[in-house]
Amino acid sequence: MYLEYYNLKEFPFNITPDPRFLYFSQHHQEAYDHLMYGIQGRRGFIELTGEVGSGKTTLCRAVLANLGEGVETALILNPSLTETQLMRAILNDFGLPVKGRDRLAYIETLNEFLLQKTSEGTNVALLIDEAQDLTPEVMEQVRLLSNLETDQHKLIQIVLCGQPELKERLARPDLRQLRQRITVRYHIPPLTLEETMLYIRHRLWVAGANGELVFDEGAAREVYRYAKGGPRLINAVCDHALLAGYVTGTKAIDARCVKRAIRQLEGQT
Numbered sequence: 001m002y003l004e005y006y007n008l009k010e011f012p013f014n015i016t017p018d019p020r021f022l023y024f025s026q027h028h029q030e031a032y033d034h035l036m037y038g039i040q041g042r043r044g045f046i047e048l049t050g051e052v053g054s055g056k057t058t059l060c061r062a063v064l065a066n067l068g069e070g071v072e073t074a075l076i077l078n079p080s081l082t083e084t085q086l087m088r089a090i091l092n093d094f095g096l097p098v099k100g101r102d103r104l105a106y107i108e109t110l111n112e113f114l115l116q117k118t119s120e121g122t123n124v125a126l127l128i129d130e131a132q133d134l135t136p137e138v139m140e141q142v143r144l145l146s147n148l149e150t151d152q153h154k155l156i157q158i159v160l161c162g163q164p165e166l167k168e169r170l171a172r173p174d175l176r177q178l179r180q181r182i183t184v185r186y187h188i189p190p191l192t193l194e195e196t197m198l199y200i201r202h203r204l205w206v207a208g209a210n211g212e213l214v215f216d217e218g219a220a221r222e223v224y225r226y227a228k229g230g231p232r233l234i235n236a237v238c239d240h241a242l243l244a245g246y247v248t249g250t251k252a253i254d255a256r257c258v259k260r261a262i263r264q265l266e267g268q269t
Helices: 026-040 056-066 083-093 103-119 136-145 165-170 173-181 193-206 217-227 231-248 255-265
Strands: 045-050 071-076 123-128 157-162 182-188
Touching: 026 045, 026 056, 026 123, 026 157, 026 182, 045 056, 045 165, 056 071, 056 123, 056 157, 071 083, 083 103, 083 136, 103 123, 103 136, 136 157, 136 165, 136 173, 157 165, 165 173, 173 182, 193 217, 193 231, 217 231, 217 255, 231 255
Parallel strands: 045 157, 045 182, 071 123, 123 157
Antiparallel strands: none
16 A cells, blocks of 8 residues: 555565565574574574564574575474374475375384485474474474484484473473473574664665655654564554555654554554
């Protein structure tokens, strides 16, 4: 609706996890580096946590996009699976044949695939999003995958990505074996006010803003006050604020536009 008015090529504040829009705050850069180190260094288990809407999924997609041809990857987005369903999903994402319902056969198929890739000099990584929703039984199945190894290398690098509840889940006594195998950990904190300002500016630039469209300092402060540094909420507020600016005929988004956007989000208008 407002793209032509603002001379934008695309919507700057979509909530889809598009790596092109990823803003590398200090902590997002550190999280990215930790994931790349863990995967490329064949560290086995890697844990990434952050609050809802902190940019974890976008970060994971950026990592997948930049690992290069030397790494085969699979991404599991739906963790509400049984042990057998998880194995089927992993094989499917790696493009491996799935026949029957025999979980042991699935593991054997995966192991053969991993050994072949290792012999070819190829690393393999599995990313599981929303991992805090995995049942203890499925987490145990994930742990068992780490047994697929040679004398020199872990055959598969597994990233568990989830909300802070993932830490609590892994603290359970019955999951201590899995917890002890995690060698790389990182938690993404919320953006600061300054980072929120830079985040907004970055997304506008990626979307094609030519400098005429700006969120002034008052607007950025209102966005930060409401979103508390959470990228997903920042996107929601800023998208509505752009609509408010379009309706009122301004390309300088101020605090009034943001307050109007917040009222709309909260169902107050």
